[in-house]
Amino acid sequence: MPNIVVAGAGLTGLAAAISAREAGADVVLLEKGSRADVGGNAAFSGGLFLFCYAGPDDLTSITRDFEPGMHAEEIVAPPYTREAYAAELTAMSDGQADPKLVTALAERSLDTVRWLSEKGVRFTFNRTVGARVRDGALHIPPGQILTSTGEGMSRGFEVIKPLLRYAEQIGVELRWSTPLVDVVREGERVTGARTADGVLPADAVVIASGGFQASRESRLRHLGPRWENVKLRGTRQATGDGIAAALRAGAGPAGTWSSCHSAAVDPTMPAPERSEASPPFPLHGFWLGVLVNRDGERFVDEGPGPWVKNYSKMGKAIMGQPGREAYEIFDQHTAARVADEFAGAAVPVTAPTLPALAERIGVPAGALVRTVAEFNRACREDGSTDGIAPAKSHWAVPLDRPPFVAYHAVAGLTFTFGGVRIDPDGRALASDGAPVPGLYAAGEATGGLFYGDYPGGAALMRAAVFGRSAGRTAVTEALQRG
Secondary structure (H helix, E strand, O other), X not given: OOEXXXXXXXXXXXXXXXXXXXXXXXXXXXXXXXXXXXXXXXXXXXXXXXXXXXXXXXXXXXXXXXXXXXXXXXXXXXXXXXXXXXHHHHHHOOOXXXXXXXXXXXXXXXXXXXXXXXXXXXXXXXXXXXXXXXXXXXXXXXXXXEEEOOOOOOOOXXXXXXXXXXXXXXXXXXXXXXXXXXXXXXXXXXEEEEEOOEEEEOOEEEEOOOOOOOOHHHHHHHHOHHHOOOXXXXXXXXOOHHXXXXXXXXXXXXXXXXXXXXXXXXXXXXXXXXXXXXXXXXOHHHHHOEEEOOOOXXXXXXXXXXXXXXXXXXXXXXXXXXXXXXXXXXXXXXXXXXXXXXXXXXXXXXXXXXXXXXXXXOOOHHHHHHHHHHHHHHEOOOOXXXXXXXXXXXXXXXXXXXOEEEEEEEEEEEEXXXXXXXXXXXXXXXXXXXXXXXXXXXXXXXXXXXXXXXXXXXXXXXHHHHHHHHHHHHHHHHHHHO
């Protein structure tokens, strides 16, 4: 029976460990943090999975749970095809994503969501990503629709809990507070994992320990000085240790190390310390209003497309502004919806007039009044704007119904995009493209799939798809080697 060591007990690591155990291996799952840190970044996510489906039957084969107000006897769900998934991800990476990884993610996505469901993860039809009941039918836009069950938008821990329980039930050995120190390689192949307690002999090691976003030094080196003291939205354990160990063992780097997932967040919210705690809530309502810097000027297209496909770059846009801060501005057309769906516990500033709002948030009143007036004049009936830069491409509605509302926003760093080079089956590859025997990697520890941006839900899907593949491949090839 092969011995497999998996480093990192997030969604990726749990998927890898479960897959390897089900394939017949003895599995040790190392977690750098304590049991309270289980889940990695997935624990702090919205629980959204982007997967392919042919229509309503595929969706209802996974769940028949609906959030309040969404149940309908008829579901209208145009197919979200593998081709559409691949095209979307490729376009959002400016054509840089590894086509083999893109294809594998799309092709395996539906089966993997069903696999997660079999392990106890519960899904529900979610209203925040565009689905609406109209004329007695639930109309679903192609793509994001199912999330894990739970409260609000930060519900990822509901993905982790059943997987952890299942992993323990089937005999995965979990070692808490046991970081991976190094990967042991003898000759051509990996033979073990080094921890502070010594070397664990292994037929294969799977790196699933996340990116490097929690390392101040690595942020400074790869992302630049602006990111040195950025607010973290996710796990404190992802300091790049697993990536560094894999590179020392012969794996090559991949992806863009200077880019990351960064959403707009409320600066008053503390960084999470336990997996059950909510992270700084992403202020996803930007698309329903305007985003201004502390000079009172707009600086980004707030509505280039559905918010779920653009929120991960709003933090980067804010990071480039004076003071690295901004304000999301709304009026009574949308303020109630923002508070209900997109602001969490964030407390807005409210004022009866724009000059009064400007005074309360500390931006020049004349500039804010001028910015909003120019925006209002530019709004067109089709939801776009005309004659202003930057344009607002969609959902542009005049802000003319007081009182006005502002949410203070800063960048919140979720995860980094650079990591270990892999193939679609999770094999770690050297710089020349040759596999490193016995070494595998998946999830945020890898690069080559996400670049400037990515569609929401693809990150959790990547973790589950490639974690599962890496675990299975590690066992198959260990058995082949004898």
